[in-house]
Amino acid sequence: MKPGSITLAAFLLYGLSGCKSTTVVDVYRESPSAAPAADESIVVLGRRHAMDHDTETDFVTCVGQTLNGSHGRLRVIPEKQFVDTMYPYFETSTAPMDVLNLNKLVKIPVVAAKFNEFKVRYFIWVDGATETVDKAGSISCAIGPGGGGCFGFAYWEDEANYEASIWDFKQLTLSGKISTETQGTSYLPAVVIPIPLLARVQSNACKSLAAQIESFLK
């Protein structure tokens, strides 16, 4: 192997090892929680009332689908289906901000009937976002009569912070809160061709959060 190839391989290996992400999970249990019964369901919803960020729809979908696929134990209602069916009571400006406000909704007969149809046991409210907190480097690309290519190096650091609040609809209590903080750095070295080495920060945050929620509801 030529010295140039060895350098490139070493560089890629370094990048691959560097683009890992780390996750810190914090679980706080407020009251005892029981696993939902076979005919009961849970709903995962995103909070979107902050001006500076929205909990991403695809993140909420990811958490819901991961829970839904967790050994078939949990039945998860898709967010859009639930919010559309419950319109107007779970819109950003009208959704209950506190578990006690659910009690007010239950007193509206048409709303209570819909809750019964869904057989909701737990509401899981996810609030947070994934953001790029640092980036540096540059890549230049050029094209000429003999061909083209890019050269340079760039990296960026993503941070995903999410908090899930678990409401027990049967007891009308806050069961607990789970927060995840995931960080990871992605690299983009370019020697003729740019090779992205991505840290899957949001995806890892989703898996970690879903795993903790599943464990919490056992």
Place this chain on the structure above:
Amino acid sequence: MTRKHLVLVAGVLAGLVACEANKVSLKVVTDIPAPVAARLPLKVGVYYDDKFANHVYEENSEDRPNWRIESGASQTALFDQILSSMFAEIQRIDGVPPKSGSSGFDLLLAPQVEEMQFSTPTEIKTEFYEAWVRYALAMYEPDGSPLATWRFEGYGKSSTEFLKNMDTGMNEAINVALRDAGAKFIVKFPDLPEIKSRVEGR
């Protein structure tokens, strides 16, 4: 063509491209779900005047060249959807009071779009398109005498993810704003004193 001319042509082309990038021309398409609402025992007539039914937001400034947002059809669709789920009977009327057609209404309504505001990601340095709309809902006695005017707002935003173009981003934000306005209407309208007293009096 001299070099000077080439630079000038390139400059004009760049300017045109920049202008086109800021242009908005859209017919709002909304998707409002069927509401979950308890019907109030009232027969209501609703009047959409031409200004409301054909509502157009237009702006032509340096920053917002040739903006034209047609939302009339979406506005009437929104009110048709929510009013029909809120009252025992709802009928469109041709004026206040109705010039022709049925009578025996408990209440007459006439919504107006009082104000619309928008912002784009480049204008406010965020990752969102935003839309804000304020309605003035005039309420009348069955004989057409004014009862009250209620104002309510809707706000919506749409993120710039997936490299949305301006029209798509704006349409999504307006759709969310209309949906939000509809939600506030359904939740708050039954608690207005004018409506409560009418319902309790039946």
